[in-house]
Structure formats: C-alpha cells, structure tokens
Amino acid sequence: MRIDHRQAWDLLCSMDRILLLTHRLPDGDALGSIYALYLVLKSLGKTVRCETDAIPSSLRVAVIPCDEPAFAPDHVVAVDTGDRKLLNDELNERYGDRVDLCIDHHGTHVPYAEYTLVDPTAAAASEVLFDMLKLAGFVLTEPVARELYIGISTDTGCFRYGNTTAKAMRAAADLMECGIDTEYLNTELFETKTREYAAFERLALNALRTYFDGKCAVMVVTRAMYEESGLDEADDKAVNALPRQIQGVYVGVTVKEKKDGGFRVSMRSKEPFDAAAVCAALGGGGHRLAAGCELTGTAEEVTNIILNAVKPAIEKIG
Ligand SMILES: [Mn+2]
Numbered sequence: 001m002r003i004d005h006r007q008a009w010d011l012l013c014s015m016d017r018i019l020l021l022t023h024r025l026p027d028g029d030a031l032g033s034i035y036a037l038y039l040v041l042k043s044l045g046k047t048v049r050c051e052t053d054a055i056p057s058s059l060r061v062a063v064i065p066c067d068e069p070a071f072a073p074d075h076v077v078a079v080d081t082g083d084r085k086l087l088n089d090e091l092n093e094r095y096g097d098r099v100d101l102c103i104d105h106h107g108t109h110v111p112y113a114e115y116t117l118v119d120p121t122a123a124a125a126s127e128v129l130f131d132m133l134k135l136a137g138f139v140l141t142e143p144v145a146r147e148l149y150i151g152i153s154t155d156t157g158c159f160r161y162g163n164t165t166a167k168a169m170r171a172a173a174d175l176m177e178c179g180i181d182t183e184y185l186n187t188e189l190f191e192t193k194t195r196e197y198a199a200f201e202r203l204a205l206n207a208l209r210t211y212f213d214g215k216c217a218v219m220v221v222t223r224a225m226y227e228e229s230g231l232d233e234a235d236d237k238a239v240n241a242l243p244r245q246i247q248g249v250y251v252g253v254t255v256k257e258k259k260d261g262g263f264r265v266s267m268r269s270k271e272p273f274d275a276a277a278v279c280a281a282l283g284g285g286g287h288r289l290a291a292g293c294e295l296t297g298t299a300e301e302v303t304n305i306i307l308n309a310v311k312p313a314i315e316k317i318g
Contacts, residue, residue, distance in 0.1 A: 001115055002115075002116055002117075003116065004117065005117060005128075005131055005132040005135050006135055006136070007117075008101060009135070009136040012037075012041065015075040016047055016075070017046075017048075017071060017072075017075065018047070018048045018075045019048075019073035019076045019077070019095065020034050020037055020038055020050045020077050020079065021091055021099070022034045022052060022080050023081040023082075025234065026053055027154060028155065029124040029150075029152075029155040030052070030079070030080045030081075031052070031059055031062040031147075031151075032126045032147045032148060032149070032150035032154070033080050033125040033147070035062060035063075035064050035147045036129055036147035037103075038064070039143055039144045039147065040133065043141070047068075049070070051091060053088050057232070057235055058193075058194070058197070059189075061189065062150045064143065064147070076099045077099070077100060077102070078099050078101075078102045078103075078104075078113060079103050079104070079125050080151075081102060081104060082106030084099070084112040096112065099114070100115065101113055101114070101115045102115075103117045103118075103128055105118065105122040105123070105124055117132070119131070121167075122167075123155055123156050123164060123165060123168040125151060126148045126150070127152050127167075127168055127171055129148060131171075134174075140175070141178070142178050142180060144178075145175040149180055149182065150185060152168055152172055153172065153185070154189060158186060158189070159172070193238075194231075194235065196229050196230045196231040197236075197238070199228070199231070200226070200229035200231040200236065203225040204225060204242065205219070208242070208243060210249070214248045215248060215249060215251070215317065216249065216250065216251050216253070217243035217246055217249045217251075217252045217253065219252075219253070219255065220255045220257075221236070221256040222299070223257050223259070242254070244270065250270050250314065250317055251267060251268070251270075251278075252267070252269070253267050253268075254266040255299065255302055258294075262294060262295065263295050265292055265294065265302070265306065266290075266292045267290070269288075269290075270289065271289070272317060273310075273314070275287075275288060275291040278309050278310055278313060279291035279293045281309060282305070282306075
C-alpha cells in the first residue's frame, strides 16, 4: 500500500528491532539512505541493524560504525530498492516477502513491501528521507546530514545529471547548513581514484575504439585488465562513463567480460540516441540515455552485434 511521508514516519516510530536493507552492489544513495535511517532510528532509542553487500572502496567515506549484534528482526525496512530482486539473493530469500516498509525514488518501482513510500520526482532515496525528516520536524545532526548529502550528490552525479532539480539542490543547501564538509566529501566521492582503478582506467581507455565517424565509441574490458590492475570488480563502475565523454560521441558502449563468461554491456548516450530502445532489442533495458544488456560470444562477435544494433539509430542522426 502506498503511503505518504508522514505515514512512513509514524510507521517507523511505531517499530522496533528493525533490520535495514538496501540493494545489491550498493551505490552512494543506497549507503547514504541506509546509514542516515540507521542513525535516525538509533537516536530514537531503537534496536536497529543494517545488512549490506560488500561496500566498494570508493564509498568508504560513507561507512559509519554500526556493528550491532545480530538479532531476529521484528520489522524489515528497505531503502533505495525498486524491486525485491535487487536485494542480494540471500537477503531476498530471507526477507523479500516480509519487508514492512520500503522508501524509494524509482519510477519503475515494483511494489513488494507492505507499505511503500516512493517519490519518483526525488533525485535520490536520500532526498525522500530528507523530505520525511523535515516534515516530521526531526533536527538533522551532522552525521545524518552527511549521509543524506552523500546519497543526493552521488545519485545526481554531483548535481550534474538530469534528475538534479531545484528541490534537490535546496535539500543539499539545507544539509550544508548542518555543518558538513562538502568540499572534502566531493573530493572523496567524485575526484579520488584508487591506484588500482587508475591503472584499470588506463588499460580500458587503451582499448577504446570509435566507429561511424566518431559517433559511437566502444570499449572492451577484459578479465586480464582486472588481473593486471588488481581492481576488484565491485569498483569498476566508473569506467562505464568514459566512452560517451568523447566529443562527437552519441553512444558510448562499455563491454565487460564477466567472470563466468559472456559480456555485460553498458550503453550511455546523448540525445537523440535512444539507448533503452537499442538495449531492449538486445534483450536488456534501462533508461533512454543509460541502458544495458548481456551478450554472449567472443569480444569481436559481441562488438559486431552492438555495432549492427546501433547503426540504424546513428544513421538517423546523420
Ligand atoms: Mn537511488
């Protein structure tokens, strides 16, 4: 059942012995929203703990001490998780059908919780939480503000993506006024690379090729690149942005060789190229300017499948 911010707050206040969950391969919003909610519930005197997947080292700045002894939860709350399938398999199996409340911002939200607070106009689940806390008159502490800022800033690409609204920026301004060090956070979140990532990026960029008069860029990332750079797979997401960054490119494609064979394809585009349509035709899906699919074959075969699939749309652009 859909509920509003006020009802979600009242519901949280009525709960205790709460387990907090978020989606697999956690990003900044997943962690910012789960930890912000953890801190808020702790400050209300509740017994609460978080269960998350492995946290990428690029998001270490978000991590707070929350090693609670395990307890059997009376209530389960999920944040930033638009579908129970996005919980990791183990958590989905154990808790997927008994989530009491989900707080989310995905327009594609597939209901699974008993109560759902979803606001697709919010840039981040952390913004939904911010709205709820503001409405409830909860006085934000610096640690809570910091987590919410991490969530909103990462889901908007540091306030650059199309989901950046004036409202999201106002929320960030309010969070700044709680005394958080945004310069430090922005440097950690958007500028700092591990040595392994820098080595991995160099190898990946060496493999980048352009096609169709420079309108399409394809970068094939092989298993050898992970081995040579020492990069953990959980930390490889940022390279997906690289092919589209080149001037004149309408569609940038990152093709990553999976551990167990096959390739994961990430497609980023610029208007008027519809990446979602191309990826849907290849058995995947996503958003208009950021989509994906999975393909099998050799790297060369997969590249050819992609080039054939993007060709008609590129020719239309002219
Ligand atoms: Mn999010």
